[in-house]
Amino acid sequence: MTCNQNASFDDKQQMTDLLSSQKFLTGVYNTYCCEAATPALKQTLMAIMEDEHRIHGELFSEMSQKGWYTVEKAEETKLNSTKQQFGQKMTV
Secondary structure, three states: OOOOOOOOOOHHHHHHHHHHHHHHHHHHHHHHHHOOOOHHHHHHHHHHHHHHHHHHHHHHHHHHHOOOOOOOOOOHHHHHHHHHHHHHHHHO
16 A cells, blocks of 8 residues: 555544544543543543543634534524433433
8 A cells, every 4th residue: 555645634534533533532432431440540531521621622623613613503403302201301
């Protein structure tokens, strides 16, 4: 297999790749935290996971500011429907 040395990621592609990696890492650390065998290990993993979430948030914010990651605003009716659905489950 050969590597095309002329191919390169632009800034948007690099940040998209980083954000995707952070999403993966936070999921992995969450699983590890749930399965930690000792309180000390869990505390250490939780601290690392918090750092990963912070990094994810910074990447998301930067990409959002540049217009590289947009989030669709939810329709008000869908929000209200979801609130009702989960509100009912909480009182059951």
